[in-house]
Amino acid sequence: MLFRLSNVKKSYGGDEILRGVSFQVNPGEKVGLVGRNGAGKTTVFRIVTGSESADSGDVVSMNGLKLGLLDQHVDFGSGETVHTAALSAFKAIHDIEAEMRLLEKQMETDHSEETLHRYADLQIAFEQADGFTYSAHAESILLGLGFEKEDWTLDTAILSGGQKNRLGMARLLLSNADVLLLDEPTNHLDVHAVEWLEEFLFGYDKAYVVISHDRYFLDRTTNRIIEIENGKAVNYKGNYSKxxxxxxxxxxxxxxxxxxxxxxxxxxxxxxxxxxxxxxxxxxxxxxxxxxxLERVEAVASEKSGGNFGLKRVERTGGNVLNVEDLAVGYGEKALASKINISLLRGETLGIIGANGTGKTTLLKTLLGEIRELGGVINWGTKVDIGYYSQNLHDLEPRNEVVMELRRVAPMADNGELRSFLARFLFFGEDVFKSVGDLSGGEKGRLSLAKLIYSRKNVLILDEPTNHLDIPAREALEDALAEYDGTIITVSHDRFFLDKIATQILAFEDDGAVDAYPGNYTEYHDWKARAVERVESGKPKIGKPRSRFRPRKLRRRNYPL
CATH class of the missing domain: 1.20.5 (Single alpha-helices involved in coiled-coils or other helix-helix interfaces)
Incomplete structure (x- = not known):
């Protein structure tokens, strides 16, 4: 046993968050801690680390337990570089090295048995602490998390918030903690760094507990899920899909x-x-x-926080919704991506992936006619009526009340119908009279989706639609889109979301190339991995499967650990 919570309760200002949480984490376990926003996941971490105390209940830890916590806000010492900050995780090794250097100087004149024995003990300790390999280990982790060698000399004071969080992650992974507590570790990581982290954790031999909205990440890195539901912990064996x-x-x-x-x-x-x-x-x-x-059985909690995103029927488009040939997109004379080819039929979903800055949102704006194409041809089909969801939520008027904002897409609807529809998006009672400007990011995201869905567009262009949603809300959106009878084009970093709804993948590469693949994200990822492996081994390239129409449907992936 590493640590155990027994009947832990915690309230804030009369609001009971934890109502008797009990669970135990053992050596080597790979645990995902899930629950809707505000369920108390981060509160559990704070109680485990001792930064907050429980109102009642017991928290028991193994003697000498070394916890490693990934904070959302990371600080470094004055004058530290990226490289020295990463190596600071090895303070014990540095102390051994320093003493060995002193003894080496002393042994030039002191040949006493006591000094020689002390030096021999330090040599053994240095080797057992991986003193000969720790620097190379640190450098491989820095590279894996996206720090190129030319970045290693950067002063930590000039790093962006995202870079500081990645460096904090590197330092944590090097800390040799008995158990890692990872709160949204994929934030600020691009897809390559996320995949590297998945592989690292897959081979990690110590325990960790991870809070994440990235269900694909949870699928690939956990073998046990603890859900915080109604203030209590419910334990499940297996990864997220199970x-x-x-x-x-x-x-x-x-x-x-x-x-x-x-x-x-x-x-x-x-x-x-x-x-x-x-x-x-x-x-x-x-x-x-x-x-x-009689011990009462509780009713199953309603999935209110997920929302009911039921989509209304839409007018049918023609069979061919979009054809794009040799398209180049960018700004001015600078092309971000070129040779883009798309053939999208009614009812299909195009999932667009790639690193930041590669041209994904630029493509959407070009398709919408907001930016002129730099080359190539765009042909929309007949009866196309496009609805656009922006990750910046710029379609919202901050001075409006919530109900009036929805009325912008349905001026003739009565208040009762509007309020009933907003309830599906978790706006209950007086919530509908809140000012849009006072809403949280998640609330604004739900309102923007409500407007889009209520407008009955037959082509949806979605730019990171899951960004502001918790897991229950994402699942409700996916279920609705799976039943939507229109056509969808979506940019998303949510691989689980793309696995469930995408029928095609368009992948933007860092060098401006764009790869099209007929399938969902996992099928594309597996094909790409095989292709890279064959190139590296000198074998002929493998082709892609023929494009075929497939209706959207729910897909689950299991990754044994």
Whole structure:
């Protein structure tokens, strides 16, 4: 056992966040901690590290437990460079080295047995601490997290927030902690660094607990999921995809037990009311005592926080929705990407991936006619009516109330219909009268999606639609898009999302090349990996499968650990 929480409770200002959380983490376990925003995941980390105390309950740790926490805000010492900050994780080795250098100087004149024994002990300690390889280990992690060699001499004071977080991650991975606590570790990482981190954690022999909205990452790095639900911890074996299946089965069983118990309670209460003052008073009192002692089964919590993104029927487009031939996109004379070719049929979904700055959003703006193409041809099909979701949420008017913002796409709708629709997006009661400018990022994202879906467009162009959504809201959006009978073009870094809805992938490379593939993200990733492997081994290139129409459907991936 590394640490254990037993019946831990925590409230903030009368709002009970944790209502009796209990779970244990053991050596070598790879744990994903999940739950909707505000469920208390980060609070659990704070209690485990001791930065906050529980209101009640017990937190027990192994003697001498070394915790490694990835903070959202990372600080470094004055004058540190990227390289020295990473190496600072090896303070114990540096101390051994320093003492060895001193003893080497001393041994020029001091040949005593005591000095020689001390030096021999330090040599053994240095070797056991991987003193001969730690520098190379640190450098491989810096490279994996996107720090090129020319970056290593940069002063940490001039790093961006994202770079500081990546450097903090490097220092943490080098810390040799007994258990890592990783809070959204994929934030600020590009797809290559995320994949490197997945491989690193896959081979990591110590325990970690990770909080992440990246379900693909959770699938590839965890073998146990703990969900914080209604203030309590529920444990599941397996990765995220297995958890989703097991949670549904558990909820169905729990709901049956709840309904059966409610039936028993209602019948028993009716018997008590009828017989408490009659001939069966003793039996009635006995049953009343039984009800008082009965441990109640809770009803399954409604998935309110996910939202119901039910899409309305849309007008059919022609069969060929979009054809793009040898398109070049960019600004002025500078092309960000070229030789882009797209053939999109009605009902298909094009998923667009690539690093920041490679031209993904520029392509969307070019397709929308906001930016002129630098070359090539764009042909939209017949009866196309485009709706656009911007990751910057620039379509929202901050001075409007929520309900009035929705009315912008449906001026003739009555208030009751608008409020009912907004409730599907988690805007309840007085929430609909909030000012748009006062909403959180997640609330603005939900409102923008509500507007888009209510507008009944038959082609949706989505720029990072899951960015501001928690996992339940993402899953609800995916389920809705899987049933949507229009056509979708979406830029997304959410690989799980793309696995569930994409029928084609368009991958933007750093050198301006663009790769098209008929399939979802995992199929593209596996094909790309095989292609790279064949090139490196000198074998002939492999072709892509023929494009084929496939309706969107839910897909689950299991990665054994």
């Amino acid at each position: 958890f989703v299946i097991e949670r549904e089965l558990r909820r169905e069983q729990q709901q049956r037990e709840f309904e059966n118990q409610q039936s028993l309670i209602n019948k028993t209460q009716a018997f008590i009311r009828k017989n408490l003052e009659g001939q069966k008073t003793k039996q009635a009192k006995s049953r009343r005592n039984m009800l008082e002692r």
